[in-house]
Amino acid sequence: MNASLYELLALAMRYWFAALLALIVFLLTQSFVREWRIEKAVQRRIADTAATLGLRVLSSEDRRVQRGLLLPLDGDSLLGSGGGCDLRLRTRALRRRHLVLRVEKDRVYLYPEGGALVTADGQRVRRGDTLLPGQNMQAGGLVFRLERLQGEEAEAWLDD
Amino acid sequence: MARRLKRPSSDFLLLFLCVFEASIFGLLAFRQGLSYFPLFLAALMPCLLVFQALGLRRLFPHMDMQLLVIGNFLCALGLALLCRLRPDKAPRQFLFYLVGIAGMLGIALFVTKVRNKRPFVLPVMLLAVGSLGLTLLIGESTFGAKNWIDFGLFTLQPSEFVKLALVFVMALYLSERRDLRGNLPALLFAACCLCLIVLERDLGAVLICFLTCVCLYYAATGSLGLCGLALCGAALGALLMYALFDHVQLRVAMWRNPWVSPTEGGYQIIQALVAIGSGGMFGLGLGLGSPTIIPVNDTDFIFAALCEEMGLFCGLLVLAVYVLLFLRAGLLALRSRSAFDSLLCVGVLSSLAVQTFLIVGGVIKMIPLTGVTLPFISYGGSSMVSSMLMLGVLEGVAVNAGKREEDAWLRAQGGEAEEEAE
Incomplete structure (x- = not known):
């Protein structure tokens, strides 16, 4: 691959990496929030129903x-x-x-x-x-x- | 019929991380002609990730997938940056990554399977103190700190592993006794390690170990008085070190105004700030910037190199990933039913958080530079392996917590559990 082609590709892929990273962070955050809610629900359920x-x-x-x-x-x-x-x-x-x-x-x-x-x-x-x-x-x-x-x-x- | 507790799926997360790894290494493979090592990593890293996810899930059914993804993401990013900055060091770092995965597995097994951890306390204490003592005797100096031992084939930085030893010993003692007298052996061990690391002049490691111990003690006892006293003592100690050590004075002076000596003492920090500024929001492009101008760009200043080529936006997202790692460790500490497991999480969380804050804060000139590594990302075998070991500790605790929650959940449901297709 010649230098100018690599340059074009690298410039374009800045946005690709930024988008991927943003998506990964979004999914991690979403997962964390869901886990937090599940945890609260689990503890409530265990306390309510378990002897x-x-x-x-x-x-x-x-x-x-x-x-x-x-x-x-x-x-x-x-x-x-x-x-x-x-x-x-x-x-x-x-x-x-x-x-x-x-x-x-x-x-x-x-x-x-x-x-x-x-x-x-x-x-x-x-x-x-x-x-x-x-x-x-x-x-x-x-x-x-x-x-x-x-x-x-x-x-x-x-x-x- | 009772249903098993269902956690959020991580399949999309794994998929996107595989795509990220393949694309970043794939791009780097064509930077200077065709480079075989990045091309090899573009194929191997996603396979390793899938292998870890599927294989470890069988061994540890309740493991925390998100933690695994975070650890692997940061390691992959570090490897990619190293392929860009120092291609000669990348294969070595990849080997350390593999050693780190094995270490992570080993320590997770230890945390989950070994019931009585007491017999390991004394050997761990002796090993930690012994390795620090050995460093003082035969260690090598770099940038004013005598903290390396050269074994020929590889070099070792014992202070990286002493952090974990401190967490283990203090968590064990503090989970059994909350009074000062009962914890005297652990506190003496911590004091001994801190003194030895001060003698090595590795002040970054001193700060990390000290603050980790204070966080652990506070989490276990809630004793604001003693912790406050310790912090005051630390402040006095910092002033004393400023008075005694030349390189501390230099670092504080360069933090206050690096432009006083732009070609010597302030060169490193100025180049880092210029690099971060040059990158803008989305960076100059991988392989198109000049991060090689920054001294030690593969260790202390790798964050600056990341911001220059991938942009401030990616830099902030990487910091967000670290924050999510700390939040997950905190959630694990709350989920754990055992005091020892909770304190392990608090210790690991404090150690990683303090280390990340110190290095990122130093690079952006928020605080004086301390010369520690960015966990998972910076080049360094000891740093990589110790970070992966800490991840293994968190995974072990996640498995313990998950098992107990599952049992309690099923008891609450009543009846037999249904096998769930994955």
Whole structure:
């Protein structure tokens, strides 16, 4: 391609690049605004319709863990006393990584970590056992009850 | 039947970006006869983009497509400008881009799959401090700062990766404890890194790291008092550095009036301003301007070269893309259910935003020049790879947030999820 032809092409394509860039920025902005709106709608819908599940502490060997403390559950949550746990309670009554709780379809599946002792309504829990709302669970030196959270409790957690 | 959460499609965005890449590299291929490397990129870059979009979507179903598009767009633009300004450096930068993609994937996997990140804190801290210490011992100086290590085959700028290490360590500590005592190890680590970078005289990196730490601390604790105190201390530190370092005094003097020394100290900034002005709204045309007159046009002043040849309109649109990147990172921070993920987003956002502000502000003479790179666009392996790693962090957080939202959405819907044809 000779120099003058390239010059003509480059001069013409200034506007082409400007138009393409403007289009890309427009689509990115539109997508961002839509995502923002979807996000607000999702959070509203989840708060309105979902009965969120949570673990309430009924009793504890360690005074540092308050009775009545509520631990909301969301997806997969690792319960323990160590760093990196989703539900971290600084107490020797729990192992560093004690138990994984998986919320699915209004029930919780339990996966004790590394041979940790977990019982549900007095029965020893095996990996994959379920815990239903209203049932009690003992993990280490703590006793929990699985509860449904609705209205303000669920909304407060989702807005957190 | 419960339906999966549907996000806006990115197909048109991918299409337009592919067209942009093909046309800009295609044009550059004919600038001086026929150049094979830009022609190769005109074909390969769109394929790489499609491969990333389809391939990564399988690996990470909830990844943020728009972030991927933004990162790839900026990298492609940087590569195109490099093909124009320094064709000899373009193949090397392309290699770094490929390394960056691999790094992005790796770090996204780390953020999504590794549950307990605590064991990595100490090695990261030791590696960061060790690399900065090594730079002080055997590093090379460029433009007054001793911040490079030459390994023969490639050179490394550790401060680029220390930014990410700082974000990781501080996010981990601040997500677990909000009190000063509990965060002492992280704050000491940050102070140590900052001191080492000051000794290297890389003041741009000091500013970025310091402001990132302050933003992270404020986001985690809301403590205006301590953050205000830190900023006052930083202002005093800046005055001290002005008093101690000659090149800081020179840069401030040239910022105030570059015409005092138009052929020496002020030459760079004057040429940059003239280049931006010459370009007008739509530029002189790719390959038709004289951006090669500007010193370091491939790194610090690449924005000026962009404005000269593609125009102020394109320059502003590129800045708009950066703003959208920061907004998306902010939205991710709000979407995340985990404090650690939110703080990672805040850290990455602060680091990229401060860096972009410092370099663009310096080029247009809004603030004194600090000699940092424009993320994703400027030439530099360390800069490219660290920017892509930060993008990988954001993608990892997006996947975590998306997974949790999907579960919560399906629970709210009730019942089985329907498989959705893409």
